[in-house]
Amino acid sequence: MSVTVTGIVGFIVLLLLFFLGFPVGFAMALVGLVGFCYLVSPQAGLSLLASDVFFSFSSYSLTVIPMFVFMGSIAFYSGMSRRLYDSTYKFLGRARGGLAMATSVACAGFAAICGSTNASAAAMGKVTLPEMKRFNYDDSLATGCVAAGGTLGILIPPSTIFIIYGIMTEVSIGKLFMSGIFPGIILTILFVITIFILCRRNPNLAPPGARATWKEKLLSLSGVGEMLLLFALVMGGLFIGFFTPTEAGAIGAAGALIIALARRTLSWQGFVNSLIDTTRISCMVFIIVTGAIIFGHFLAVTRIPLEAAGWLAGLPLPPLAILGIIILTYFIGGCFMDSLALITLTIPILYPIILALNFDPIWFGVLIVLVCEMGVITPPVGINVYVIKGVAPEVPLETIFKGIFPFLAAIIVNIGIVIAFPQVTILARSYAVGTKAFARDKSFW
16 A cells, blocks of 8 residues: 555544544554554564653653643642632622523633643532522523533643643644633633523523622632632743743642642542542543654654645635634534544644644634534533533433533634634733743743
């Protein structure tokens, strides 16, 4: 077989393994190794396997992932997510649909110290769904807003998807973080507007909650304060240039632990559980990245990325039309694959096309994360939907999927805003670049 045909066969086998439930990272590593051995030599393939595994698990850049995951785990097990929700509920709960609005805002706040869509959905689902059930919220609205709100975990920094995208494309992780801030805020506002419109059209979806006094509102702000403190500590340091993303992750994890110990809200079992969760999630990410690197080397030998880039770039279509094809590809792929696996699989192929079309790679990274947000709540896979199903097993799966469709419309609107007004991705980034003189590591920006 020719090298191109071998690459196509490898893709088919890889997709088959995905559908059979084979672990994503191992599937990519297996296909990449066998394909590389076939095209080059078994000796070269085994040597490449050893070097790729060593490079991935000893990579300094990837150490940022366990730190941010640990920070989110500590925040959950110490009750920060519940205190954040209680605070937002005091301010928004009185309105019809206020509990759902508070959930969306709280998800955005928790995303600012979590970085994972699944963890955000699970953490906030455990806190918010019992409350909305107690106030007789419609199941589709309650579960839909939590599943959609969890997607903010991969858009609002810190985000594991941004970290992996930055490592794979060799673009600044700091710039990616800054670029996700305003699109994340806009999407949170769009979620709140969506809930307001739904409850205005059908008041039976969500009754108004209890009124809180101003004293209760002010006292509840401590729940927001600790989240803002952590976010300011991590992102403020990055914004000004005091430390790199890896250092920011360590500072954030230490900050979350100090707050939890100071409040005496973290039990020994909670600390152990946070370590277990951090280890499990980090190992999963590391294995997926390692598999993607091995598969990427196989693709490089087949020359499929270069040929695909040349073919797409040479189509008699305007760049925005080609971008639309790429977005549609990601949307369809997201319906069947985890967002992290989708990005690690496709970026080696599509990134050269983006460069050939002269699109800003940072802007494209934000855009692709938005599209992947749709994938994590879209059937048939919709991993966040299954996470919420695990939190609320009594709610039928079709009810949860029914509840996410209005929020899908909000994400689509946000994608349109980012495409039409790319400036929203560079507002915070522009200021950060302007302050890079204060950074110890000038290459960070």
